[in-house]
Every structure is written in structure tokens, then in C-alpha cells.
Amino acid sequence: MFRISQFMQEVAHPTPLGTKRNPPGPVVIWNLIRRCNLTCKHCYSISADKDFPGELSTADVFTVMDDLKRFRVPVLILSGGEPLLRPDIFEIAHRAKKMDFYVGLSSNGTLIDESNIDRIAAVGFDYVGVSLDGIQETHDKFRRMEGAYDASMHGIRLCKSRGIKVGIRFTLTQDNAHDLPGLLQLMEDEELDKFYLSHLNYAGRGNKNRKNDVFHQATRSAMDLLFDTCWRYQQEGKQKEFVTGNNDADGVYLLFWVRQHFPQLEEHVRAKLVQWGGNSSGVNVANIDNLGNVHPDTMWWNYNLGNVLERPFSEIWTDTSDPIMAGLKAHPREVGGRCGQCAHFDICGGNTRVRAWQVSGDPWAEDPACYLEDEEIGIAVEAATES
Numbered sequence: 001m002f003r004i005s006q007f008m009q010e011v012a013h014p015t016p017l018g019t020k021r022n023p024p025g026p027v028v029i030w031n032l033i034r035r036c037n038l039t040c041k042h043c044y045s046i047s048a049d050k051d052f053p054g055e056l057s058t059a060d061v062f063t064v065m066d067d068l069k070r071f072r073v074p075v076l077i078l079s080g081g082e083p084l085l086r087p088d089i090f091e092i093a094h095r096a097k098k099m100d101f102y103v104g105l106s107s108n109g110t111l112i113d114e115s116n117i118d119r120i121a122a123v124g125f126d127y128v129g130v131s132l133d134g135i136q137e138t139h140d141k142f143r144r145m146e147g148a149y150d151a152s153m154h155g156i157r158l159c160k161s162r163g164i165k166v167g168i169r170f171t172l173t174q175d176n177a178h179d180l181p182g183l184l185q186l187m188e189d190e191e192l193d194k195f196y197l198s199h200l201n202y203a204g205r206g207n208k209n210r211k212n213d214v215f216h217q218a219t220r221s222a223m224d225l226l227f228d229t230c231w232r233y234q235q236e237g238k239q240k241e242f243v244t245g246n247n248d249a250d251g252v253y254l255l256f257w258v259r260q261h262f263p264q265l266e267e268h269v270r271a272k273l274v275q276w277g278g279n280s281s282g283v284n285v286a287n288i289d290n291l292g293n294v295h296p297d298t299m300w301w302n303y304n305l306g307n308v309l310e311r312p313f314s315e316i317w318t319d320t321s322d323p324i325m326a327g328l329k330a331h332p333r334e335v336g337g338r339c340g341q342c343a344h345f346d347i348c349g350g351n352t353r354v355r356a357w358q359v360s361g362d363p364w365a366e367d368p369a370c371y372l373e374d375e376e377i378g379i380a381v382e383a384a385t386e387s
């Protein structure tokens, strides 16, 4: 997760570097239920509107929460499927708040209505993130449900009316990139608090034709727009959060933005970005799925580290006898290909390992979804110097 607004704040008001403070435990994204009332095109949990067997009981969830608390996990993001379809969601959320977790709810928003908004408000969620894939038609198409956009917007407005911090979660794809300006305008018009752009877990085509890759270009344009929008809010003194996920090259790309607009701050911002350190799957981000399986993050659903019904999360998470876990926890990580040669590896950390694994079979190969050009990461320059 890359917090653009935090770095824009740093550009506006630079602060001393200080020592890096590691979070006490990982942020846990918890897919409590796989059932969902929608069947979205890009859903990583491949949900459906039916009950899935073997999901954790309320008592199981509470036992896991106790362990997470002892392990000093600071944040629980309650997700799904659609978490509001879980009959005990309010029981779980209230208990999590009482235990002093920062509690977020990730919802598709369509089930937030007059019948439950009082109960949602009563929990005191620290944040409600509603996923939108575009404006109206685009969203309904992605969600495969006519009226989904209106229902989600109704949910968002209800949250807003109750003073709940609410924002948009947007997964960028080739088919909805054109709606990004509209969504940012929506954020402005509806006075929403946060915009989260998730890069699709795009496999790409490796290192070939990087410059001509339409999706890489679309990604760069999207990031340019996010940076400029975030900087405008920063200058206007408006508190809005901009965050991205699933592509840690975003940190390097922000450095280029700083180089272009505030060259005098490049060195300072670079040091701050290195302190951030890029990808933290398996370190500061964890995922528990609906069956209790633990994954290094939400994109690793086909790789299990263990199950919380068999072993406490705290044991699973610290067990580096698993080779993936050992590799993810290594610092620096040992990554090959262009990531291994990249001049900005210390910022990005080699990006998303699961993508490398899916494309090449080697989890320590380069990330195929890096949208930066060879010259930008120092590869071509080095080659030219050597010849």
C-alpha cells in the first residue's frame, strides 16, 4: 500500500528523516465470507451468491481475534465476498472495536440501506471503503448488475450522512481507466474522504514492448492524474487521502513526479520513500480467507501458509520454514531480472512477488507489471556505459 497523500504532505512540509518505525504487527485483511450478492469480473475471491461450506464460526473468529490482539495486529479490514452478508458481522465488528483495533469495512455498498445504516453507524467503523469500478454504466457492467452503481452510491451517501469516513475503492483496468477522472470528480462532488486505486493483478507480457504497452501507458496516465489531484487538494488544504495498492513501482513513479516539479526535494523524498521500502506482503500485510487459511496478502489465495483453525495466526506468521515466507521476510529480498538490476529497488522492494510467480513460475523473478521504462530504472544507462 502506497500512501500518496502522505508523500504529498512531505513535499509541502518536509519533515526530518528520523528512524524508521515498523508497525507492531501486520494489517490483517480478513475475508470473513466468500458469499457475495454480485459477481464482479475481477473478483479475486471468485465469490458467488451462495453459502460456502467450512467458513469460520463466530466463536472461531473471536478466538482468532484474541490471538491477533496478542500479536499486536493494529488494523482489521473486514472484507468478503460481501461482509454485510455475514449474519454476525455487527457482533464481530463491535467486538473488534471494543478490543481497540482500527476497524475498516470493505463493502460493495449495495447492501447499505435504511434498514442497517444505524447499525453500521453504531459500530464506529474507522473507515468504510466501497468499491466502484467506474461511473454508472461502466460500474454496472463490471458488477454484472443493473442498478448496482445507484445502490452503491446510496450506501455511500448514507454513510456520509452519518458522519462515517467513507471512500472509493477502484480497481484500474484497461476497460475502466477512462472513468478515473469521473470518479475523482465524484469524490469531490460527494465530499468523500479517501480514494484507493488498486492496480489489477495484471500479468503483462514481460519485458517486451514495455514502451508500447497500452496498459502500462494507461497506468502512467492514471498515476499522473492521481498525483496532480492529490497535490491540488494538498495545496487547497483539504484533507483527502489517496492510496494505491498492488504496484509498488508507484513509489518510484512519485519520485519522478517530485524530480519534475520539486527537484530540490528529490533527495529528501527519495530517502523517505526508501524508508517506506515498497512491497510488504508477508511482512506488514496479511490475509486470512473465509476458511481461515493465511496468505501473504489477498493476491496469494492459491498459496496457503497455514490455517488459523489448526495453528494460531501468530505462529503461522512468524514461521519462516515456509520458503515463500522466508523470502518475503528477507531484507532486502533477493529478486532477479530487471528488479534485481533496478536503481530503485530500495524504494519498490521488487514489487509484487505473486505476479512474478504466476507469470514465470519463479516467485523471485522480476515483476512483469512494472510500468517504468528501462532508462528510468537505470538499466539501459548502465548497459550503455558498459559498452
Ligand code: SF4
Pocket: 248, 249, 252, 338, 339, 340, 342, 343, 344, 345, 348, 349, 350, 351, 366, 367, 369, 370, 371, 372, 377
Ligand atoms: S524494476 Fe522492479 S524493483 Fe524496479 S521499479 Fe520496477 S518493479 Fe520495482
